[in-house]
Amino acid sequence: MVSFSITLLVSLFVSSLLAASAGNFYRDVDITWGDGRGKILRRGNTLSLSLDKTSGSGFQSKRAYLFGRFDVQMKLVPGNSAGTVTTFYLTSQGNKHDEIDFEFLGNQSGNPYTLHTNVYTQGQGNREQEFRLWFDPTLKFHTYSILWNPQRIIILVDNIPIRVFSNLESIGVPYPKNQAMKIQASLWDAEDWATQGGKVKTDWSMAPFTAYYRNFSALTTDSSGFKGWLTQDLDVHGRKLLRWVQKYYMLYNYCADRRRRFSHRECTRSRFL
Numbered sequence: 001m002v003s004f005s006i007t008l009l010v011s012l013f014v015s016s017l018l019a020a021s022a023g024n025f026y027r028d029v030d031i032t033w034g035d036g037r038g039k040i041l042r043r044g045n046t047l048s049l050s051l052d053k054t055s056g057s058g059f060q061s062k063r064a065y066l067f068g069r070f071d072v073q074m075k076l077v078p079g080n081s082a083g084t085v086t087t088f089y090l091t092s093q094g095n096k097h098d099e100i101d102f103e104f105l106g107n108q109s110g111n112p113y114t115l116h117t118n119v120y121t122q123g124q125g126n127r128e129q130e131f132r133l134w135f136d137p138t139l140k141f142h143t144y145s146i147l148w149n150p151q152r153i154i155i156l157v158d159n160i161p162i163r164v165f166s167n168l169e170s171i172g173v174p175y176p177k178n179q180a181m182k183i184q185a186s187l188w189d190a191e192d193w194a195t196q197g198g199k200v201k202t203d204w205s206m207a208p209f210t211a212y213y214r215n216f217s218a219l220t221t222d223s224s225g226f227k228g229w230l231t232q233d234l235d236v237h238g239r240k241l242l243r244w245v246q247k248y249y250m251l252y253n254y255c256a257d258r259r260r261r262f263s264h265r266e267c268t269r270s271r272f273l
Helices: 008-020 236-248
Strands: 029-033 038-041 046-051 057-061 068-075 084-091 099-105 114-120 129-132 142-148 152-157 160-166 182-189 209-219 250-253
Touching: 029 038, 038 057, 046 057, 046 182, 068 084, 084 142, 084 209, 099 142, 099 152, 114 152, 114 160, 129 160, 160 236, 182 209, 236 250
Parallel strands: none
Antiparallel strands: 029 057, 038 046, 046 209, 057 182, 068 142, 068 209, 084 099, 084 182, 099 114, 114 129, 129 250, 142 152, 152 160
């Protein structure tokens, strides 16, 4: 089994492979909606999505993937982004779809973004975890990653794990492993719920709002070279980083929400990490 972040050498090796596999937005994605508000820039290395009062915008990958490691660098909407949601996620189609989400919920100027994550299996979600980031995601690009293999899903920010969802089918917990999923991303208006539960609305005088994506890469089963992600887990250092994030930056954990009375079988302390 390949462990997470065993040494600096391994980390640098993986980073070099990701750089070598960096995609091109012209080749890898289609802008699927937005009537010109999504634009591919810099010879395909960068893509911008914009939102105004008429419409947001979005793109999806040309290919669907069954397992892989998916990385993208993003720079989020600066200033007063209240009411906006910027996303990067994997999803299949249909009522019984699977999905793995990054959603960045905007806020008023001077207040931090909320990073909302969720995992859907066979059409069932309600597995939200939310975080504050330890940096300002609007000042420069940061890397957001989904590692999805048959054993677990690891969600990472700048190669730091923030969440793990393990395959616990042995105790009756559904796990996404049979449906290929496409990458999708969007920038859209959700002022009815996104910021402080909808109390703070979108300030359309600040429009258009724009977010940027670059250096998208996908390591999959048919990629050449390194395939350690297929069995990747967290080692001791990775688990320490995960606990650090969850101790100091987690805002919400569905497993700890007694008001919603979840009965998810994975919600025991021994299985949470």
